[in-house]
Amino acid sequence: MHIYKVGGAVRDRLLGRPVSDIDWLVVGATVEEMHAKGFRPVGADFPVFLHPKTGEEYALARTERKSGRGYGGFTFHASPGVTLEEDLIRRDLTINAMAEDEQGNVYDPYHGQRDLTARILRHVSPAFAEDPLRVLRVARFAARYAPLGFKVADETLALMRQISASGELQALTAERSWKEIERALMEAEPQVFVQVLRACGALTDLMPELAAHEQNLAALQRAAERQQPLNVRWACLLRGLEPAQIKALNQRLKAPRECQELASLVGEFADKGDKALELDAESLLEMLQKFDVYRRPQRFEEFIAACEMAAQGQSYPQGEYLRGAVAIVRAVDVKPLVEAGFTGQGLGAALREKRLEALKAYKNG
Ligand code: CTP
Numbered sequence: 403m404h405i406y407k408v409g410g411a412v413r414d415r416l417l418g419r420p421v422s423d424i425d426w427l428v429v430g431a432t433v434e435e436m437h438a439k440g441f442r443p444v445g446a447d448f449p450v451f452l453h454p455k456t457g458e459e460y461a462l463a464r465t466e467r468k469s470g471r472g473y474g475g476f477t478f479h480a481s482p483g484v485t486l487e488e489d490l491i492r493r494d495l496t497i498n499a500m501a502e503d504e505q506g507n508v509y510d511p512y513h514g515q516r517d518l519t520a521r522i523l524r525h526v527s528p529a530f531a532e533d534p535l536r537v538l539r540v541a542r543f544a545a546r547y548a549p550l551g552f553k554v555a556d557e558t559l560a561l562m563r564q565i566s567a568s569g570e571l572q573a574l575t576a577e578r579s580w581k582e583i584e585r586a587l588m589e590a591e592p593q594v595f596v597q598v599l600r601a602c603g604a605l606t607d608l609m610p611e612l613a614a615h616e617q618n619l620a621a622l623q624r625a626a627e628r629q630q631p632l633n634v635r636w637a638c639l640l641r642g643l644e645p646a647q648i649k650a651l652n653q654r655l656k657a658p659r660e661c662q663e664l665a666s667l668v669g670e671f672a673d674k675g676d677k678a679l680e681l682d683a684e685s686l687l688e689m690l691q692k693f694d695v696y697r698r699p700q701r702f703e704e705f706i707a708a709c710e711m712a713a714q715g716q717s718y719p720q721g722e723y724l725r726g727a728v729a730i731v732r733a734v735d736v737k738p739l740v741e742a743g744f745t746g747q748g749l750g751a752a753l754r755e756k757r758l759e760a761l762k763a764y765k766n767g
Contacts, residue, residue, distance in 0.1 A: 403431040405460070406486065406501035412508065413497050416518055417550070426453075426460040427489060427501060430482045433462070449480035463489040487511050492529040494536045495543065495558075499526045517555075521547070524555035534570040537562045538582035538608070541598035548591035554598060562602035571607040576656040579608060583655065587635045592626050593619035596639070609655075611640075611647040618642060621712040630707055636661040637668040637708040645669050664701065667693065668708045675709040678720040678727075683761040686727055687754070695728045702728060730764045731757045 411424040428436070433449065441451035441460060449462035464480035465488055486501055486509060493499040496514040508515070512526045523543055530536055540562060544554055554562075565571070586595035596612070596619060599605045605613040621638040630638075636657065640648050648669045652662040674681065674689055681689070693702045706725065710718045734756045736749070744752045 403435065404429045404486075404503070406503055406509065408490075408501045409493070409498050412500045412502045413514070413518070415502075416500075416508075416515065417547075424458055426458060427463055427486070428460050429463040429484070429486050429489070431462060432482050433480075436460070436462070465489070465492060491527050492532070493526055494530055494533075494539055496522075496524050496526050521551040521553060522555050523547075523552055523558060525558045525561055528561075530558075530561060531565055531570075534565050535574055535578055535582065537565055537571060537602065537604050538574075538579065538586070538599070541595045541602075541604070542582055542586040542589065544598045545586050545589040545591050545593075545595035548594045559598075559602055562604065566603040566607060569607070571604055574608075576654065580655050580657060583608075584632060587622075587632055587639070590626060591623065592635060592639075593623045596622070609651060611643055611651045615643060618712055620714060621708075624714075625708075625711045628707075628711065630711065631704070633658075633660045633664040634704050634707050634711065637664040637704075638711050640665040641668050641672055641708065641712060643669060660701075664704055664708065667701070667705055671705065672709055672712070675705065675720060675724065678724050683758055683765055686765075687731065687758055687761055690728060690731055691754075696732060699728060699732070727761060727764060730760045734760055 406427045406429070407424055408427040409425045411421045414421045428451075433443075436443075436451050440454035442454065444450045444452060444459070449464055451460045451462075452458070453460060462480040463484040463486065465484055490499040490501060490509075490511060496512045496517045498514070499510075499512045500514040501509040503509070517524050523540055525536075525540075540554060540558065544552060583595075586592055589595065596605070599608060600613065618638070618641060621641065622635060625635045625638045640651065643651070645666065648665050651657075652665060657665075671689060671692070674685070678686070690702070693705065695702045702724075706721045710721050734753065736753055739749055739752045739756070
């Protein structure tokens with residue numbers, strides 16, 4: 403039995419990047435031998451095991467063929483006879499198809515090191531097409547390694563185009579797609595993810611609302627430069643879509659709640675945010691109430707951040723103005739009103755009146 407480090411761990415070490423988790427490949431072993439050594443299988447019909455001590459993943463060398471559509475639609479053929487080269491050839495990219503043994507020798511039958519040096523994301527073989535999710539993976543790697551100068555190889559982009567045109571992307575589950583989208587958005591240059599998906603025609607299947615729309619990718623890029631969280635990045639990407647489109651996209655991809663929420667709020671209120679300095683006190687208060695800035699101040703802060711990202715590097719005095727308005731309405735004390743005998747709806751109305759007065763003073767002050 404031979405054990406190799408494979409995939410991202412080898413790639414990122416050669417790139418001089420930090421390695422987070424290590425995937426191991428086991429060649430020449432049977433399932434029974436793995437059990438005997440104390441490895442625990444991760445699933446009943448999946449030849450991947452967890453190390454009894456480190457918990458790291460050890461996969462038996464396998465060849466893979468497609469047997470159906472979508473996730474779980476794979477059958478695996480793992481046997482002690484599957485060689486290292488046979489396993490590596492069915493992987494997605496040459497830079498992900500390298501292995502390293504315990505002595506640190508690198509096995510690179512498909513020239514991953516050459517492509518690492520040339521900064522090229524190139525598929526290994528036609529087996530790339532076995533998993534349509536790889537179209538998203540390549541776009542994600544392009545976003546991650548764009549600062550290093552990586553580009554997608556022409557022939558790989560052509561294959562991605564074919565996969566997109568075949569309609570196979572429609573078979574991806576929302577969960578698998580979202581996971582890639584989420585990771586891509588958190589990369590260094592998330593706008594590259596969208597550009598690559600657009601270039602290969604995948605956007606039409608994955609996010610048709612965006613395909614039909616020239617969105618503000620500069621805002622997304624800026625959000626990444628400014629280390630903004632996922633929901634702000636997502637909201638920046640969706641800004642400018644119609645509310646119904648934002649809703650449809652969110653629901654189809656099953657985006658997490660905080661992403662859905664912020665994208666919808668930015669869709670509805672971004673224009674108002676931009677015009678904050680001209681809003682009258684009534685409209686300003688209405689907006690702050692809708693955001694529930696009393697209980698959800700953080701969410702409003704994220705809204706302001708999303709608006710700032712779209713300001714193209716120009717100063718955004720609306721941000722400070724809105725923050726000031728929030729502080730004002732939040733400072734209005736309910737206690738004197740309660741003590742004055744207000745209750746229920748009357749209390750609500752009196753509180754609103756006090757906040758409005760405070761905002762008027764803020765506007766004039
Ligand atoms: N792999 C693949 N096709 C996929 C998923 C994974 O070929 N759809 C292979 C690649 O060789 C990849 C390895 O499995 O390098 C491990 O996959 P994963 O852990 O998902 O990604 P990493 O390459 O380790 O990259 P990341 O840094 O994004 O985790």
